[in-house]
Structure formats: structure tokens, C-alpha cells
Amino acid sequence: MPVGAxxxxxxxxxxxxFALHRTPPEPAPASAVMAAGPGIVAEGxxxxxxxxxxLVEASGPVEKGSTMCSPAPxxxxxxxxxxxxxxxxxxxxxxxxxxxxxxxxxxSDIRRMPYSPPSGGVLGDSDLPDTPPCPAPAGxxxxxxxxxxxxxxxxxxxxxxxxxxxxxxxxxxxxVLVVEVVSGDVDQARxxxxxxxxxxLCVVAAPGGHSIAAEERLQATVGEAVRALMDADPGIYxxxxxxxxxxxxxxxxxxxxxxxxxxxxxxxxxxxxWIRPAR
Numbered sequence: 410m411p412v413g414a415x416x417x418x419x420x421x422x423x424x425x426x427f428a429l430h431r432t433p434p435e436p437a438p439a440s441a442v443m444a445a446g447p448g449i450v451a452e453g454x455x456x457x458x459x460x461x462x463x464l465v466e467a468s469g470p471v472e473k474g475s476t477m478c479s480p481a482p483x484x485x486x487x488x489x490x491x492x493x494x495x496x497x498x499x500x501x502x503x504x505x506x507x508x509x510x511x512x513x514x515x516x517s518d519i520r521r522m523p524y525s526p527p528s529g530g531v532l533g534d535s536d537l538p539d540t541p542p543c544p545a546p547a548g549x550x551x552x553x554x555x556x557x558x559x560x561x562x563x564x565x566x567x568x569x570x571x572x573x574x575x576x577x578x579x580x581x582x583x584x585v586l587v588v589e590v591v592s593g594d595v596d597q598a599r600x601x602x603x604x605x606x607x608x609x610l611c612v613v614a615a616p617g618g619h620s621i622a623a624e625e626r627l628q629a630t631v632g633e634a635v636r637a638l639m640d641a642d643p644g645i646y647x648x649x650x651x652x653x654x655x656x657x658x659x660x661x662x663x664x665x666x667x668x669x670x671x672x673x674x675x676x677x678x679x680x681x682x683w684i685r686p687a688r
Contacts, residue, residue: 454680466687468506479683480531481646530658530683541585541611550583569622589615634673
């Protein structure tokens with residue numbers, strides 16, 4: 410089995426989801442997933458709740474039928490967006506920022522704002538390094554894609570408290586597998602791994618990092634609760650682990666949904682709605 414560049418479990422609403430997003434005129438900054446855009450209120454989870462008649466703001470493309478699409482993945486190539494909100498009177502466009510009064514049926518009193526890409530409810534780019542965080546061996550990295558990582562995975566998962574999930578990086582045409590040692594002796598770990606794995610390997614110390622065991626506990630507890638909530642609430646379209654928490658992406662955060670998330674434990678969640686209260 411290959412080890413992907415992102416070592417987190419992603420949960421998507423529905424059973425068939427392609428990693429396809431409609432492209433706005435400008436790309437959303439990777440670091441802006443939870444940042445507040447112009448006019449957007451960001452005061453922690455409770456400050457993100459929207460109620461009937463609240464002034465809100467959102468950005469995205471508008472489809473035929475005056476539906477603004479969220480940044481959620483679409484279920485088929487160029488298919489209609491499954492998660493959006495009605496914006497009566499707004500013509501189709503590749504990207505627009507709108508402010509209006511939120512209602513369960515759509516927005517009212519809509520005004521166009523200066524466009525800014527969506528900053529909430531967006532699956533951001535991975536913060537994992539693009540290149541291996543260790544120097545090349547004598548003779549350099551060997552070119553090619555080495556996809557048979559089962560021996561490394563088996564070794565790490567037999568010692569889940571010692572290692573984080575591995576991830577792949579690239580240097581030119583060379584694929585390099587990176588293994589982070591979150592506890593224990595990194596030199597001993599490197600020696601044990603290189604004895605059984607002859608492909609490009611970078612083993613580095615990451616003391617206190619998010620271990621495989623910690624990720625398994627997160628998925629077995631918070632992850633399972635989020636899965637159940639996604640099945641019950643169609644407004645949640647994506648969730649995934651991030652820095653030891655579960656990021657939950659949704660259309661908007663209503664009071665009932667906030668209460669359900671609070672029951673799971675807000676300390677274990679990153680609450681990330683697309684539609685947000687506006688100043």
C-alpha cells in the first residue's frame with residue numbers, strides 16, 4: 410500500500426467523493442482556513458453560530474438556479490454542487506463574495522462585496538514539508554517512485570507510541586519516505602528501518618509529535634462521534650484530523666449543531682463553517 414503525502418484520515422459526506430473543487434478566480438491561501446476574512450467575525454466556536462436573520466458573509470461560485478456553492482468536494486466531475494445555499498437574484502459566476510441575512514432557505518437582502526476567496530470550510534493544503542527534512546545520502550536520492558512501503562508501515566504500527574504516520578516527499582524525480590520518531594532514540598530507529606527498507610528513507614526526530622497511537626485513539630473516539638454526526642447532519646461535508654484534533658467543515662454553524670459538537674467536546678475539534686457571521 411502506498412503512503413500518501415497527507416497522513417490524516419479524511420471523512421467526506423456521501424459514499425463517492427472525488428477530490429475536485431470548483432476553482433475560484435484566485436486560490437485561497439493555505440494558511441487562511443480558520444482566518445477571518447474582511448468583515449467576518451471569528452470569536453471561537455460560539456462566535457460562529459448563525460441564527461435566522463443574522464447578517465452573514467460567504468464566497469464561492471454561483472450555479473444556474475442561484476445556488477452559491479460551498480468549497481465542499483463535488484460527487485462527480487462537473488456535477489452540481491451538493492452543498493450550497495440559495496442566493497436569489499444572483500446570476501451564475503465563477504466567484505463572488507456576498508453578504509446578506511441568513512435563513513435556512515437561503516440568503517435575503519443580498520449585497521455584493523469585494524471578492525475574496527473562501528476562508529472558512531476549506532480543505533487547506535497540507536502543512537507537511539514538500540522536501541525531505543534531512544540531507545541526501547552519499548550519492549544522492551535514487552530517482553523513481555517507490556510505492557511498496559508495507560514493511561515500513563508494519564514496523565511503525567507495531568510501535569505506535571514511538572512513531573508518527575509516515576509521509577512522502579519529493580526531490581526532483583525521487584520520492585523520499587519520511588518517518589518521524591516522536592519518542593525514543595532516533596538513531597536506533599533509523600538503523601532498524603534502514604536494515605529492512607532499501608528505498609529512499611528520511612528518519613528524523615519529532616519529540617512530542619502526534620503519534621500513530623494518538624491518531625488511532627482520536628479516530629476511535631472523536632472520529633467515530635464525528636462520523637455519526639455527519640450521518641445525521643447533511644450540513645457537515647468534510648472532516649479530518651489535524652494537529653491532534655478533528656477539523657469539521659460545514660455549511661454553517663447553527664445552535665443545534667453547536668450543541669451536538671459541544672457534546673463531543675470542543676477541545677477536540679476545530680469548528681470550521683463556510684458561512685460566517687459578518688460585522
